[in-house]
């Protein structure tokens with residue numbers, strides 16, 4: 001390791017020590033780590049193939065002398081997952097999910113905790129303070145346990161009880177304060193300075209910011225392999241792919257600041273020629289950065305009374321972080337956007353149903369933001385987008401699932417059941433819960449992925465009998481055989497297209513009255529629209545239909 005801290009206020013350079021948080025010359029707390037990027041650019045490409053895919057892979061770019069294997073729990077190195085169904089639904093084929101749920105404590109705060117604890121341990125520090133909206137305290141508590149560091153965790157009383165118990169489980173001192181997060185932070189700062197303890201200072205803590213960089217390095221390596229346009233080369237300076245957009249739910253703003261620093265370093269080293277646009281998404285009940293950015297303010301207006309269920313994101317006063325983040329959002333051509341709690345819970349449900357990813361509400365904020373920005377045309381169909389899925393599920397039923405999220409099976413009373421085995425009793429009881437006859441739906445589309453998407457959307461409701469056809473001719477055969485309650489029909493297909501299928505269906509009395517929903521990627525001409533008039537029940541534009549709208553149509557038609 002060779003790095004030095006540069007003061008972003010007066011440019012004075014000084015070595016790093018965790019207990020010295022101020023610039024020795026001007027007293028500013030805002031400093032940045034600088035590395036010998038010229039040398040690293042030459043040595044790193046040869047070293048990487050020998051190293052495991054985790055955060056310490058990039059250790060010469062981290063503020064730790066030597067990685068401490070004893071502390072490591074496999075932090076970093078999370079998968080980058082292609083979101084095929086979301087891509088189809090939104091009409092953007094290149095959406096990728098950086099799945100930070102897969103870290104040791106299931107949020108991207110693991111990176112901060114791992115690097116911070118390694119740095120503290122190296123400098124002989126044995127006690128520290130954090131203020132947290134939940135996940136920082138959990139991650140730091142886990143790594144503190146391994147590092148033998150005593151941790152004081154200050155949280156607001158709104159943090160879900162399940163997260164509080166996890167903090168306590170790791171043996172941390174949990175201080176619950178019935179106040180806003182901003183006041184909890186102030187209380188923890190007082191406590192730390194009275195006792196002269198190291199305190200995690202968010203974006204001013206060098207190990208925390210630096211740890212977040214590893215997200216960008218990983219994304220670049222993974223995207224290069226996934227997009228297949230280039231191989232990771234050892235010898236010369238490699239060319240790595242970076243996305244057009246990086247989207248993240250933002251509270252204190254540490255993530256995007258670190259991630260942008262990573263992409264900027266990659267650019268300085270010549271590994272990439274682009275700096276991705278950064279998009280910060282906040283919950284509308286606590287969106288000081290979004291509101292201030294939209295008003296064009298240089299200094300953020302704090303939100304003194306956050307109103308959101310999404311406690312993880314309830315930083316009401318971003319302070320100087322806003323200034324840093326605004327600058328990089330503007331420089332990269334990014335944006336700030338806010339989403340309501342309702343939009344967030346809906347996005348959370350869509351993500352789980354369509355991609356098999358169960359994320360916590362704070363992480364779902366980023367996805368709700370993605371949906372909004374695609375609709376607004378800020379993210380275009382050809383853009384490559386990485387969304388950070390920042391954290392794991394907290395039991396979601398209360399907000400997301402409504403009342404009928406499970407089938408209750410009650411066994412018949414003993415008298416009635418006397419003739420049957422218990423298994424037969426359960427099956428008999430099940431027949432009351434699950435209807436004998438499902439609505440029958442034929443899905444007609446020549447693209448396998450689209451058939452799979454529509455199947456998945458309907459399936460997640462649980463009560464359809466589904467048939468598929470991959471062209472017009474097969475469609476007519478399947479429809480005549482299965483006599484469905486509904487047909488979902490693509491227009492553009494080889495041989496017999498959707499218009500042809502409709503003509504044949506309408507000409508036959510047996511099929512003339514089956515309802516049809518046309519789903520098409522084609523922008524229809526007036527003549528084509530006229531041709532469909534009176535023939536179909538609904539028209540859905542592919543790439544633009546989100547599952548709930550589509551399901552509403554299906555339900556209205558079938559009932």
Ligand SMILES: *Cc1c(COP(=O)(O)O)cnc(C)c1O
Pocket residue numbers: 107108109135136249250251252253254255256312360362363390391392
């Ligand atoms: C901390 C956290 C955020 C916000 O991260 P910042 O970059 O620090 O604003 C988002 N989502 C989850 C799950 C978090 O734990």
Ligand SMILES: [Zn+2]
Pocket residue numbers: 007008009010011012023024025026027028
């Ligand atoms: Zn200074």
